[in-house]
Amino acid sequence: MLDDDLAEMVNTLRTLGGDHATVEAKRAETKLPKSVRETLSAFANTAGGVLILGLDESQGFRATGVREATKLAADLGALCAESMEPPLRPLIQIHRFEDVDLLVAEVPELDAAQRPCHYRGTSMAQGSFIRVGDGDRRLTPYEVQLMLANRGQPREDERPVPGTSIEHLDGALVDTFLNRLRTRRPRAFAGLDTSAALHRAKVLVNEQLSLAGLLALGAYPQEFFPQLMLTLVRYPTIEGPDPHSGARFIDNVAAEGPIPVMVDETLIALRRNMSRRSTVRGPGRADSWEYPESALREAVVNALVHRDYSPLSHGAQVQVEMYPDRLVVRNPGGLYGVAREEDLGEEGISSARNATLLKLLEDVPLPGSERPVCENRGSGIPTMIAALRQAKLSPPRFTDHIASFTATFPNHTLMGEDVVRWINSLQEPGLTNSQCHGLAMLYHGEILNNQAYRNANNIDSRVATEELGDLVARGLVVAAGGRRHAQYRLTDDVRTTINSGSSPRSPRKRADRRAELLAALDGLELTRAELGAKTGLPDRTVSRWLRLLVKEGLVEPTERHLRSPTVSYRRSAKIMLDDGFGQE
Incomplete structure (x- = not known):
């Protein structure tokens, strides 16, 4: 880590007034705090992080320092290597x-x-932690079990279900399933009778149904697992039940049966509870559902197929919750394998916790359709995001909590007339469409990070990083958190331009940094880092305004390689500092 990186982290801690997900600061003048072991475990079990010893949070992260730093570094290294399992x-x-x-x-x-x-x-159950927000939380026994199961390929869906037999299958589903297998994979299934084919497909295991077979083709799986179902609740307010009228919900549905039937019943209930909206399409208007049906189908299928089916989760359902401002789909069990929260939506990112169940559902159609329940090609979340993007809606927000996974769909058009009017009031020429979409997400109160920005705009991570950095340099947003896990929010002066009324937004006074930089360079040659230290401006802001000053001939570099951090800048000999400078 460079000194500049550390300075930026400390500045962020002081600005936020507390630790965050990837940075933890502790006071440690003479010895390691006992809580260090918890933070080490939490970072290792989550997404990694930076531990800073020698800052006092109670004094606004004042640098109190550590004594005998070399000895303390050795103690920390020994703790990681000898007292943590596995060693860090x-x-x-x-x-x-x-x-x-x-x-x-x-x-x-x-x-x-x-x-x-x-x-x-201590024991694994007592000594394992995870990072949640700005703190360390002990893992629950269920979360420990999930982590242990994720060390390899889970086989819960292949376990035989005691008391079941071929008689508990839905005959029509089985006939359709076997016909598709014999047609699509004749070398493996064409010459087999029903029993042999079901054994080969792992629907039957030693004459009992596998859990995957029961869920994919069973007549009524809830006879054996009452809670392996889906519940849908539509609430009257954004908080849930209405405390004034006493109404707990507007609709309450329990979808049961095999997975194809649960998906079908859930989509019927969603259509019943959705309204239609008009959107501008070319020369006219088109009516569409609040949420694209294809996106909802993929979300429901993903939740049912990728949920955890280990015994400890058999009492938990998949839950769909409809609020006036959002729709939430939640399932037991977080992400598995190589799939990571920040990479969801990227091509080729797919991990199958229930590999046998997924394989079966490739050849099980939805009721009244030739369409299979799933394609097992890792296309579910990209399809979901693309459908929302086409409908001009915000991308879904994904949240992985180890014990659960949640997809949240905001219920609003991303670029409405009020948003367009507000962005114009910012008076920032040269914003890209994707930058406008990012600002619109913040306008609506959504979380904005690199992943959400990519999903909203169908761009790669490199472009997203550059454009978000430009928004920071323009003084429109500020970043909080580590670079890899940074979240963005509107700056205070931009936030004040948003109000709840219908009157036009107040124009924002744009921050022109030319005078500050020129004044700092008066008689001096300074690098970007030195300019940042002298003016207190973020590096991205300094870099942006330096480019403009060089382009305008007001500043000149001492070297040709402008991207090098060692390049110094000086005022051009032909300019004079006056009261104002031209705008972009």
Whole structure:
């Protein structure tokens, strides 16, 4: 880690007034705090993070420093290597910061095959933690079990269900399923009778139904697992039940049966509870559902197919909740395998917790259709995002909590007339369409990070990083959190331009940094980092305004390679500092 990176992290902590998901600061003048072991476990079990020793949170993250930094670094290294299981190998460095020594450890994220990381001085259940928000939380026994199961390929869906037989299958579903198998995969299934084919497909295991077979083709799986169903509740308010009228819900549906039937019944209930909206399409208007049906179908299928089916989760249903401002689909069990929250929607990102169930549902059609329940090609979430983008809606927000996975669909058009009017009032020429979409998401109160920005605009991570950085440089948004997990929010002056009324938004006074930079360069040659330190401006802001000043001939670099951080800048000899400078 560079000194500039550390300074940026500390500045973020001071601005936020607390730790965040990927950075934890602790006071540690003479010895390691006991809570260090919890933070090490939490970072390793989540997405990694940075531990900074020598900052006092109770004093606004004042740099109090550490004494005998070399010894403390050795103690921390020994703790990681000898007291954590599996051993951790963080990058530990001593930084001189504000006239004191800080100890900084960059803790890597553990591979799923090694989790959970825990403190050896206690049991795995007691010593395993996860990072939640700005704190460390002990894993529940269920979460520990999920992490252990995720070390390999789970086989819960292949387990035989006691008391079941071929008689508990839906005959019509079985006939359709076997016909498709014999047609699509004749070499494997064409010459087999019904029993042999069902055994080969792992619907039958030693004359009993597998859990996958029961869920995909069973007549009524809830006879054996009453809670393996889907519930849909439509609430009257954005908080849920209406405290004034006493109405708990507007509609309440329990979808039962095999997965194809549950998907069909859920879509029928969703259509019944959705209204239609008019949107501008070319020269006219088109009516469409509040949410695209294809996106909802993929969300429901994903929840039923990728949920955890281990015994500890058999009492939990898949839940669909409709609120006036959003729709939520939640299932037991978080992401499995290589799939990561920040990568969802990317091509080729797919991991199958229930591989046998997914394979079966490739050849089981939805009721009244030739369409299979799923394609098993990793296309579910990309299809969901594309459908919402085409409908001019905000992308879904995905949340992985180990024990559960949630997809949230905001219920609003991304670029309505009020949003367009507000963006125009910012008076920022040159914004791309994707930058406008990002600002619109923040206008609506949504979370904006690199993943959400990519999903909303169908762009790659590199472009998203550049465009978000430009929004920061323009003074429209600020980033909080580590670079990899940064979230963005509107700056205070931009936020004040939004109000709840219908009157036009107040124009924002644009921050022109030319005068500040020119004044800082008066008689000096300074690098970007030195300019940032002298003016207090973020590096991205300094970089943006330097480019403009160079383009306008007001500033000149001392070298040709403008991207190098070692390049110094000086005022051009032909200009004079006056009261104002031209706008972009």
